[in-house]
Amino acid sequence: MANHKGITIVGAGPAGLTCAIVLAQAGKKVMVREWHADIGHRFHDDFQGLENWTNPMDALDELASSGISTGFAYHGMNEGVVFDSQAKPHRVHGERPLFYLLRRGAGDGTLDRALLDQAIGAGVEVRFNDRVTSTSSEMVLAGGPRRADIIAVGKIFDTDMEDGAWLAFGSELAPKGYAYLLVHEGRGTVASCMFSGFRDQAEHLAATLAFFERHAGLRMQNPRPFGGFGNIRLPRTAVQGGYPVIGEHAGFQDALAGFGLRYAIRSGRLAAESLINGTSYADAWQQALRPGLRTGVVNRFLFNVAGRRGIDFLIRQLGRSETGGMLARAYSSSVPKRLLFPLARHRYRGQLNDPSCNHQNCDCVWCQHGEQETSTMVAQW
Numbered sequence: 001m002a003n004h005k006g007i008t009i010v011g012a013g014p015a016g017l018t019c020a021i022v023l024a025q026a027g028k029k030v031m032v033r034e035w036h037a038d039i040g041h042r043f044h045d046d047f048q049g050l051e052n053w054t055n056p057m058d059a060l061d062e063l064a065s066s067g068i069s070t071g072f073a074y075h076g077m078n079e080g081v082v083f084d085s086q087a088k089p090h091r092v093h094g095e096r097p098l099f100y101l102l103r104r105g106a107g108d109g110t111l112d113r114a115l116l117d118q119a120i121g122a123g124v125e126v127r128f129n130d131r132v133t134s135t136s137s138e139m140v141l142a143g144g145p146r147r148a149d150i151i152a153v154g155k156i157f158d159t160d161m162e163d164g165a166w167l168a169f170g171s172e173l174a175p176k177g178y179a180y181l182l183v184h185e186g187r188g189t190v191a192s193c194m195f196s197g198f199r200d201q202a203e204h205l206a207a208t209l210a211f212f213e214r215h216a217g218l219r220m221q222n223p224r225p226f227g228g229f230g231n232i233r234l235p236r237t238a239v240q241g242g243y244p245v246i247g248e249h250a251g252f253q254d255a256l257a258g259f260g261l262r263y264a265i266r267s268g269r270l271a272a273e274s275l276i277n278g279t280s281y282a283d284a285w286q287q288a289l290r291p292g293l294r295t296g297v298v299n300r301f302l303f304n305v306a307g308r309r310g311i312d313f314l315i316r317q318l319g320r321s322e323t324g325g326m327l328a329r330a331y332s333s334s335v336p337k338r339l340l341f342p343l344a345r346h347r348y349r350g351q352l353n354d355p356s357c358n359h360q361n362c363d364c365v366w367c368q369h370g371e372q373e374t375s376t377m378v379a380q381w
Contacts, residue, residue, distance in 0.1 A: 006030055007138040007275060012039050012126060014261060016142030017115035018068060018268030024122035025067050026276045032119065033130045040112035043104035044226040045184040046380060050100040051259045053327035054292055059262060066269045072114035075101045075184055078371045080165035082319070084312040087215050094324030097359040101184055114327025130269045141245045141270050145231035150177065150258045153227045154191025157220035159183060166216045169311055172207045176304060179208040181216055189366055190218060193258060230258050234293050237282065244271035244281040255296040256303055258375065263289060291333040298337045299330060301344035
């Protein structure tokens with residue numbers, strides 16, 4: 001690697017590939033180094049949501065403004081069903097898509113494959129099975145999650161169900177988190193997304209499957225298991241050894257719901273622009289990303305203290321108003337939330353530290369896959 005005179009990006013996830021595309025389109029020589037054998041190694045063709053409420057600009061328009069083409073399969077979801085603690089359904093709706101349903105993994109039509117194809121088409125050199133053991137003069141770190149603050153465990157499946165999106169809450173389904181069911185054109189993803197109780201993930205998934213079978217008519221053919229994890233933190237800095245740190249490597253993820261794709265894309269673009277223009281990445285991410293990250297911390301704090309009655313009240317409100325607008329207001333950096341932030345930040349780390357997962361005789365997704373992977377990558381630095 002000593003002969004490479006361009007910019008090196010460590011990691012071929014959405015953040016790293018977005019950064020590479022923006023740099024290459026500006027005429028920069030770019031190499032992406034990924035130590036796995038292919039892109040999307042943490043995903044299994046499962047559905048994910050690209051949220052569409054934290055920015056007035058539509059998520060797809062934001063991609064286009066960064067020079068990212070929508071060469072992946074996607075579907076705008078304007079409505080869905082949210083269940084309260086009594087399993088009563090509340091229909092939610094948005095004037096524009098609440099989120100875009102897309103697939104993650106290495107297959108054709110996935111977000112990851114589309115980003116890789118665009119990067120290669122722009123002239124980026126991408127190397128797989130390539131471990132980084134030394135630093136270079138210009139480098140961006142996009143190595144993925146450093147730890148597990150949230151895990152998802154579920155099934156991907158074929159189905160004859162009608163298209164739809166369903167969301168449910170409850171400690172038996174997903175402690176401090178939520179369970180979801182997404183179906184589109186004969187394919188489905190169902191999962192428990194939990195912020196605690198990792199050790200009991202099998203029980204929470206079983207409860208999630210039973211709930212959606214009973215209340216949403218879940219029907220699965222050819223179910224396949226999947227699991228994933230995410231790193232959520234509010235970093236003091238997103239620069240390591242003088243290098244920009246982007247995406248989940250920096251902990252850029254919504255503390256309330258765990259959405260991270262828009263943060264990945266935004267941080268990748270910001271890092272690229274800082275290298276192109278010779279400006280400060282530290283200033284850029286703090287101005288563009290930190291207000292939303294802080295609001296997410298406050299929202300997580302409010303969610304944890306609300307209790308079932310408080311969450312039920314919020315669910316009813318979501319069903320009575322235009323949901324997209326209400327979510328946008330919830331994620332805005334208002335004066336009350338800025339005043340509440342110091343208290344929320346004080347409670348933040350303890351709330352995300354799962355005491356059930358002590359890495360001893362634990363079979364959660366993180367202990368099976370993530371801890372070994374991350375320890376290997378951390379050793380590089």
